[in-house]
Amino acid sequence: RPWNFSAGPSALPLEVLQQAAAEMTDWHGSGMSVMEMSHRGKQFTQIRDEAEADLRELLAIPEDYEVLFMQGGATAENAIVPLNLIGRGKTGKADYLLSGIWSNKSHKEAQRYGDIAVAASSGSETALDGATQAPWTWFPGIDTWKVRPDASYLHLCSNETIGGVEFSDWPDMASVGAPDVPLVVDASSHFLSRSIDFSRAAIVYAGAQKNAGPAGVTMVIVRKDLLGHALPVCPSAFDYSNVAAADSMFNTPPTYAIYVAGLVFKWLKKQGGVAAMESVNVAKAQALYSYLDTADFYLSTVHAASRSRMNVPFFLRDESLNSEFLAQADAAGLMQLKGHKSVGGMRASIYNAVPMEGVQALISFMQNFAQRHG
Ligand code: PLP
Missing domain, CATH: 3.90.1150.10 (Aspartate Aminotransferase, domain 1)
Incomplete structure (x- = not known):
């Protein structure tokens, strides 16, 4: 096969594609394709549970975090995050770090839901298309970030897929002068590519279609104490507490995408x-x-x-x-x-x-x- 350098949807491991092909019409002797299974049946429940367990193991996700398999991509999360979190602090405030096109989009979408401010930026809003550095390195130090201590959260995109700008680390919120502000990270395009210190992030989300599988499923890892603050207008299917309570089966999940992501997780474990x-x-x-x-x-x-x-x-x-x-x-x-x-x-x-x-x-x-x- 040729080498595929697409930014996403992107290359999947050949072994994963071959396994999915081999199991296409009959998954493990069930007589069904995964696409044909009830999401509540015992076979798919096993697939989902293993996917979650493998992902938890791969990323060393602590017990006090929920792992949600959602839909709508990272773009939907740009709205789902404020819908779930901005009501938390009762101030309606949230702060954003701008390092390129994707964080800029997140920031714009959030403006529909509350009092949104920029904590630091790699450039002016119009110059962000060409941003070539993370504010991490552009500023003399992260103590210059302006995070409001009463903000409901601070959002950043830890790998800007378009600009090719990556945060080498995530901030410790205490060093930004806001120890109680939860950090929310769009990690879509470097998810599973490096070890993550979960003690620093309260929510991490990632669309699957770069490192974790086919488009259609979004992984959302959310600290449990952040559940239960959704705004009344938040669609029920996007309320993290509903999705968590139903083990990501509040409505029909993207079953085939979860299955292939599960194969990718197993492949990754095999790679070490x-x-x-x-x-x-x-x-x-x-x-x-x-x-x-x-x-x-x-x-x-x-x-x-x-x-x-x-x-x-x-x-x-x-x-x-x-x-x-x-x-x-x-x-x-x-x-x-x-x-x-x-x-x-x-x-x-x-x-x-x-x-x-x-x-x-x-x-x-x-x-x-x-x-x-x-
Ligand atoms: N955030 C990042 C970092 C991305 O790379 C992308 C897509 O490439 C998105 C968000 C948007 O993802 P989606 O198209 O799945 O909504």
């Missing part, structure tokens, strides 16, 4: 878990960025300390060669390298399912292309 995957991801990103930094033909504009291990935007210095680069890459079995339209250039998304071999194939192609056109 998240810590083992993180070492591979570090090596992959190092290989690609070191090549970009040494080759005059290409350019990486993201600030070194904010460079994403998962999404690597880069440019050809001679942009008139872009179409030729993409056509030849495609012919060489290197797919979906075109950058997002708001950034331009190229973007290589090197999620868990792209092994070092895929990154090396990309680097060889880039070297070869540069030699022929440099």
Whole structure:
């Protein structure tokens, strides 16, 4: 198969696709495809329970957090988070950290629900499309973030998929002067790619379609004490406490997507878990960025300390060669390298399912292309 560098929906491990294909018409002798099973039957209940247990194990999720399988993607969470949390502090306030296009979208959506402020930003609102650093590194220190101590929560996007800007760590809220403000993280595009310190986050959400499975299921990991504060207008199916009380079966869940995500979790355990995957991801990103930094033909504009291990935007210095680069890459079995339209250039998304071999194939192609056109 060609190497697939799509930002999402993106490559899945071949073994997972093969297993899903082998089980397509008859899951474990049940005589049914997973798509044909009642979500309340014993077979699907087993699939869901194992998916949750495996995810808990992979991320070392503590007992005082619920794991929810929801729908609507991270975009819906941009509304679901304020609908569930903004009523919590009774002040109707929430603060947002802006580091690129996705956090900017979250911030805009939240404005429909309360008194929303920017705690720190990588640039002006209009300049965020081109943000190349996380506010983490842009500011002298996180003590300069303006988090209101009575805010219901602080939201950040820990990996900006489009800009390729990643937080190397999550803030300890005490060091931001707001120890009681829960941290909410959109981790969609680096979920399961690195170890996470759950003691720092109150809610972590991620659409599956990058590192965890097919589009359709959103994982929401929420600390239990945050349940039960939904605004009266919050749709019942989006009230975290309803979803938690029903083990993510408040309504029909995205059964097939949960099943494939469960296969990805098992695959990840076989690879040695998240810590083992993180070492591979570090090596992959190092290989690609070191090549970009040494080759005059290409350019990486993201600030070194904010460079994403998962999404690597880069440019050809001679942009008139872009179409030729993409056509030849495609012919060489290197797919979906075109950058997002708001950034331009190229973007290589090197999620868990792209092994070092895929990154090396990309680097060889880039070297070869540069030699022929440099
Ligand atoms: N947040 C991040 C970081 C993303 O990368 C994306 C999609 O690429 C989204 C949110 C939106 O996700 P969805 O399209 O599943 O709603």
